[in-house]
Amino acid sequence: MLHINDLTYRIGEKVLFEKATLALPAGARAGLIGRNGAGKSTLFRLIFGELSPESGRIQVRKGIRIGTVAQEAPGGEESLLNIVLAADKERAALLRELETVTDPHRIGEIHTRLADIDAHAAPARAARILAGLGFSEEEMHRPCSSFSGGWRMRVALAAALFAAPDLLLLDEPTNYLDLEGVLWLKQFLRSYPHTFLLISHDRDLLTDSVNVIVHLTERRLDFYSGNFETFQKLRAARQAQMMKLRKKQEEKRRHMEAFIARFRAKASKARQAQSRLKALARMKEVELVVEERVPPFYFPSPTRRLNPPLIRLEEAAAGYDGRAVLRDLNLRIDPDDRIALLGLNGQGKSTLAKVLCGRLPLLSGVMRHHKRLRTGYFAQHQLEELNPQQSPYQHVLDLMPEATEAERRAKLGQFGFSADLADNPVQTLSGGEKARLLFMLAGFHAPHLLVLDEPTNHLDMEARARLIEALNDYEGAVILIAHDRQLIEAVADRLWLVDGGVVRPFEGDLADYERLVLERARMMRKRARAEKSACEGRRGQAAGETEAAKKQQAAPGERRPNVGRLRRELARLEEDMAALEEKIGVFDAALDGGRLYAEDAEQAARFAAARTRLAEELTRLEERWLALSATLEELEAARSQS
Numbered sequence: 001m002l003h004i005n006d007l008t009y010r011i012g013e014k015v016l017f018e019k020a021t022l023a024l025p026a027g028a029r030a031g032l033i034g035r036n037g038a039g040k041s042t043l044f045r046l047i048f049g050e051l052s053p054e055s056g057r058i059q060v061r062k063g064i065r066i067g068t069v070a071q072e073a074p075g076g077e078e079s080l081l082n083i084v085l086a087a088d089k090e091r092a093a094l095l096r097e098l099e100t101v102t103d104p105h106r107i108g109e110i111h112t113r114l115a116d117i118d119a120h121a122a123p124a125r126a127a128r129i130l131a132g133l134g135f136s137e138e139e140m141h142r143p144c145s146s147f148s149g150g151w152r153m154r155v156a157l158a159a160a161l162f163a164a165p166d167l168l169l170l171d172e173p174t175n176y177l178d179l180e181g182v183l184w185l186k187q188f189l190r191s192y193p194h195t196f197l198l199i200s201h202d203r204d205l206l207t208d209s210v211n212v213i214v215h216l217t218e219r220r221l222d223f224y225s226g227n228f229e230t231f232q233k234l235r236a237a238r239q240a241q242m243m244k245l246r247k248k249q250e251e252k253r254r255h256m257e258a259f260i261a262r263f264r265a266k267a268s269k270a271r272q273a274q275s276r277l278k279a280l281a282r283m284k285e286v287e288l289v290v291e292e293r294v295p296p297f298y299f300p301s302p303t304r305r306l307n308p309p310l311i312r313l314e315e316a317a318a319g320y321d322g323r324a325v326l327r328d329l330n331l332r333i334d335p336d337d338r339i340a341l342l343g344l345n346g347q348g349k350s351t352l353a354k355v356l357c358g359r360l361p362l363l364s365g366v367m368r369h370h371k372r373l374r375t376g377y378f379a380q381h382q383l384e385e386l387n388p389q390q391s392p393y394q395h396v397l398d399l400m401p402e403a404t405e406a407e408r409r410a411k412l413g414q415f416g417f418s419a420d421l422a423d424n425p426v427q428t429l430s431g432g433e434k435a436r437l438l439f440m441l442a443g444f445h446a447p448h449l450l451v452l453d454e455p456t457n458h459l460d461m462e463a464r465a466r467l468i469e470a471l472n473d474y475e476g477a478v479i480l481i482a483h484d485r486q487l488i489e490a491v492a493d494r495l496w497l498v499d500g501g502v503v504r505p506f507e508g509d510l511a512d513y514e515r516l517v518l519e520r521a522r523m524m525r526k527r528a529r530a531e532k533s534a535c536e537g538r539r540g541q542a543a544g545e546t547e548a549a550k551k552q553q554a555a556p557g558e559r560r561p562n563v564g565r566l567r568r569e570l571a572r573l574e575e576d577m578a579a580l581e582e583k584i585g586v587f588d589a590a591l592d593g594g595r596l597y598a599e600d601a602e603q604a605a606r607f608a609a610a611r612t613r614l615a616e617e618l619t620r621l622e623e624r625w626l627a628l629s630a631t632l633e634e635l636e637a638a639r640s641q642s
Contacts, residue, residue: 001026001064001167001195002047004221007056009039009046016042018219019056024212026061029189030197031206031228034216036432036460040199043216044068044169060167067165069173073152077143080135080155084126087159091119121623122162129158132184133177134345150176151345161188168196174205175457178345179483183517185209191612201461203228204485294462295416297436297470299376299443299450306370306448308334310477311356316365318348318355324363325351327501335448337477340488342506342513343498349481350379352503353451356479376447380454383434388427392417392437399444415440431458439467443474451479456487485510566632573625580618587611 002024009017016039024030032040045051046058048066060066074083086092094110101107114120130140133154144152153176160168174182182205189196189209197214200206206213206228213224213231224231309332316329325348333339333356341349354360355367357377387395396408403411412422416436426434435458442450450471456464468490471478482488488495488510495506495513506513587607 001028001061002197003057003059005057005059007046007058007221008054009042009051010054011042015219017053017056017221020219020221022214022221022223024195024197024214024223026195028195028197028212029192029210030195030212030214031210032197032199032214032216033201033206033228033231033461035462036430036458038216040216041171044171044197044199047169064166065163066167066169067160067163068169069153069160069171070156072156073149074155074159075145075152077145079141080130080144080147080158081123081126081140083144083155084130084159084162085122087163088117088122089163091117091122094119118623120627121619124623125619126158126162129161129188130155132188133158133181154181164192164194166194168192168194170196170198170200172199172201172457174200174202174483177483178349179342179485179488179513180344180517182483182485183514187518191615193612193616201456201459201464202484202486203461294466295418295436297416297439297463297467298414299439299470299474299476300414300446301473301475302374302446302448304372305475306335306372309368309370310335310337310373310449311367311369313355314366314368316355316367317363318351318360319363320351322363325501326355326498326503329365329503331496331503333449333477333479335477337494338480338492339478339494339496340480340482340492341496341498341503347498348501348503349498350453352498353377353379353453353479353481356449357451370448373449374445374447375449375451376442376445378438378442378450378452378455380457382438383431386426386434386437389425391423391425392429392440393422395437395441396422399441412440432460432463435459447476449477449479450474453481454483455480456482456484563632563635566628566635570625570628570632573621573628577618577621577625580614580621584611584614584618587614 002022004020004022007017007020008015032043034040042051046053047060048068078086091114094114098107098110101110127137127140131137135154139147144155147155157170157173157176160170173185177185182202186205186209189198189205198205198210208227210227211225213226213228215222215224215231215235224234226234311331311333313329313331317324317327318329319325329352341352343349351360355362357375359377392412393408396411400408400411409419409422417440421429421433426437429437435455439455442452455467459467464484464487468487471491478491480488480492495508495510496503497506497513508516587610590607
């Protein structure tokens with residue numbers, strides 16, 4: 001599918017790839033991992049041909065379609081559904097041609113090809129993807145321009161997934177998703193029918209949805225079969241083996257050096273000594289991969305502990321422009337609380353965070369808080385509020401005007417800013433470095449309450465691990481909004497669900513919540529079938545069957561279509577679909593958590609392939625059900641009129 005041979009590429013003086021080689025087989029569900037700045041996104045641009053390698057070759061199998069998420073968020077007055085449908089360029093071109101073509105032979109060819117690519121099912125498939133990414137049915141028909149940039153990037157992701165290219169390249173697709181969207185994407189990628197290469201720092205996604213890990217390290221691409229958990233075990237074993245080889249080599253080197261030092265001057269031993277000297281020179285040192293140290297994060301704990309509660313909300317409502325997003329808020333936060341907010345985007349998690357930080361006034365009700373309460377707030381949109389010309393040192397200067405330079409530098413060092421980095425303008429910092437600066441500002445005055453809204457978007461795995469350590473060392477209260485499951489499980493000890501305008505405790509853990517989300521998605525699919533929500537494009541097949549039925553009805557002496565037979569067929573299809581969903585659930589349970597991948601990768605691959613086949617069969621039956629439902633509806637309407 002994808003072959004990279006002896007790839008070398010550099011940006012300025014920095015070498016990103018040096019004789020890197022990779023063979024990615026067809027059907028691989030691959031995760032590409034590596035430190036921020038290592039060159040992962042650059043590799044995607046090289047594969048696309050946007051950049052040319054300094055040396056080496058990148059080959060993709062002839063005739064395959066390569067796809068990715070558009071870098072620019074879509075816009076305009078087109079509906080979300082139409083934007084996603086347009087991503088299938090062949091289907092769109094065929095439908096456009098069908099509007100003007102007059103040659104009967106060509107019309108027949110177009111209809112045949114549309115049937116081959118299952119074009120009539122496209123609107124329903126596009127709607128399922130949009131629903132999985134958090135859009136309601138009503139929102140799917142709204143113009144794209146009416147949504148914020150983050151939501152429009154979800155539309156771009158939906159379009160890439162809908163196009164289903166032979167090789168799909170995804171660069172941090174979870175950055176614009178909430179936890180529910182990540183859970184859906186994890187399920188979707190498990191059954192993706194082609195090959196994908198995914199850049200991600202989300203360990204849960206890399207454990208549950210991939211069967212290959214490509215590790216970009218030391219300017220090379222290392223291939224590991226299995227998911228992220230398997231990769232960790234294999235790499236640890238490889239490192240241990242390398243350390244053993246290094247130790248043996250050092251012992252052999254010391255022995256040779258001792259022999260040479262002892263016998264080099266003796267004529268009888270001179271030849272052996274010279275031979276050992278040459279062997280010593282030829283001995284290639286075993287290289288150990290030394291990971292670059294990740295600077296720690298640091299959140300100073302409050303110097304004085306406050307009596308509980310820190311904050312109490314009573315019969316409160318919050319929202320914007322007089323419209324309540326949240327209502328009936330009766331909540332209490334204590335000094336030792338660690339709370340994660342769950343719920344779909346748009347339900348009010350960020351609204352609640354702003355209320356707790358005093359950044360958004362209540363529409364009604366009361367918020368009582370300790371008079372000495374200090375809060376720290378982190379949110380992704382604050383990246384745009386940083387002064388791009390100022391350095392981290394200048395930001396600290398504003399906060400510590402009376403301090404000495406040494407004191408300011410020491411403060412910056414606590415947050416991982418070296419002397420050089422502290423003097424660089426913000427506009428030259430990486431996304432992770434800007435996030436580090438925001439963390440410093442949020443925790444600068446040792447707050448009693450830290451509110452963190454999606455803090456991991458620009459952090460790689462090692463930085464996320466340091467963030468978890470810092471939050472667990474911090475002795476204040478934490479309110480956390482995140483799509484990173486590992487972060488939530490490691491930091492939070494309480495879960496609040498924000499849903500339908502209210503906030504309530506969630507009794508259970510994240511595994512329980514994941515089951516709830518997936519069950520809700522399954523019920524939505526069943527309800528859609530029950531409501532016979534046929535989308536554009538499906539009516540073509542239904543209309544054809546209806547027209548045939550009408551002709552049969554009009555023909556003298558011929559039998560009327562059997563409505564009872566159609567109803568029995570629909571009932572049988574519903575039973576078959578229920579059975580398939582039950583079987584898919586069995587495979588999902590077996591594959592859940594990635595343990596099977598680690599214990600028996602071949603069995604896991606067989607299970608994943610079987611699940612994919614069942615999912616495809618379920619989709620086919622769903623399409624048949626909808627088509628027959630439309631036909632039955634038309635026939636019953638015609639009956640009632642006659």
